[in-house]
Amino acid sequence: MAEPPGPVLVVIPTYEEADNLGPTLARLHASVPEADVLVVDDASPDGTGRLADSLADADERVRVLHRPAKSGLGAAYLAGFGHALRGEHQVVVEMDADGSHAPEDLPALLHAIDDADVVLGSRYVPGGRVVNWPAHRKLLSRGGNLYSRLALGVPIRDITGGYRVYRRQVLEELHLDSVSSQGYCFQVDMAWRAVQAGFRVREVAITFTERTRGASKMNGSIVAEALWKVTCWGAAARFSRQLPPDPVDPLAEDPVRA
Template identity: 80%
Template sequence: MVEPPGPVLVVVPTYDERENLGPAVARLHAALPDADVLVVDDASPDGTGELADALAAADERVRVLHRSGKDGLGAAYLDGFRHALTGEHQVVVEMDADGSHAPEDLPALLAALTDADVVLGSRYVPGGRVVNWPWHRELLSRGGNLYSRLALGVPLRDITGGYRVYRRTVLEQLHLDSVASQGYCFQVDMAWRALQAGFRVSEVPITFTERERGASKMSGGIVAEALWRVTCWGLSHRLGRDIPQRPAGPVTEGAAHG
């Protein structure tokens, strides 16, 4: 395996994922024993945060960031990124807790950093696939990616995917405080910003497997937000008014436990 360019932190946002978190972390450490994990829990009523604390107490590679309530995927990741930038980690990974992102694919994503700054785990490049998804979910996903690709004029096949790897320098240079997107629109936003800032973004095939336990957080509102924002970004780009890119300000450490 190609060694990553420095310590790796895997950010795992959670809301009611008590059944899935333990197996996901165990599989991750089987695939990448040296990786640290930051669980970002949005005050899950099912006790996911308490389970995360127990995992952290038993394993120094696991840390927990407790948030006060459910504030959206994008906000959870941004808090996780800010926390990552207070430490020594040189690589930051986004990974779902529900088992849909196979930790066994992570070494290939990390190896791709040799020639990239951001690596997207892609369902829709050759070698990528989706398992056990209802046809309408896959159709919605493929349609959203096609629309984003055409509206923004980018070559990425899976810009909405949430399994991805960032070099630390990318998160340091993007203006994270100006990111307000949620849902999979957040993923489009971050990849779009990285491309605009001149970073190298590549895609690596992954196998995406529909969760076996728990309920999806996808909603019509998330899809509507994504379509609206992508349309606005595409129009702004054609008018020469892209999202401003400024160096991020000083990073302050969040309230982490574990």
């Protein structure tokens, strides 16, 4: 496998993932031993943050960012991206803590960044799979992706997926301070911005497996937000083509516990 273009940071947001975090990190470091990890915990009441601290104490590759309250997946990732931009990592990965994103797929995603700027782990390209999802979840996911692809006019088949790899330059240039989307919509927003900015976006097949422990954070309000924003973005792209505001300041305060 080709080496990624610099140190790798895997950002893992957590909220009530005490049962899943340890096994996920063990599998991750078995697959990519050199990767650093930033756990971004939103004050989980089940003790996930304390567990993350103990894992960080035992492994110098793991750090923890504690946030005061649950404020959404998008905000957690943006906090993690800000941390990455203040350090020396050249490649930043999005990964769920619940085991749905197989760490064993990460080497292939990192290999693909060699000739791309953003690599999307895709359930809906040849070789991609979804395991243990009920029919209504499959329908919702495929329908959301189809609508987003048509509304935005992009050829991405899995624009809502959350297993991703970014080159540092992408995060430096994507105006992160203007991103307010959450959950399902956050992933569409980031991919759409990358396409609009002219970055090379590539999809690589992954196997997505529904969590076996804990509860999904997906709900109807997240999907409704996504559909509304995608509609607005598609209309703006066709009729106004307005540019986003100035980029994020990478030097903001960063309360990370080593």
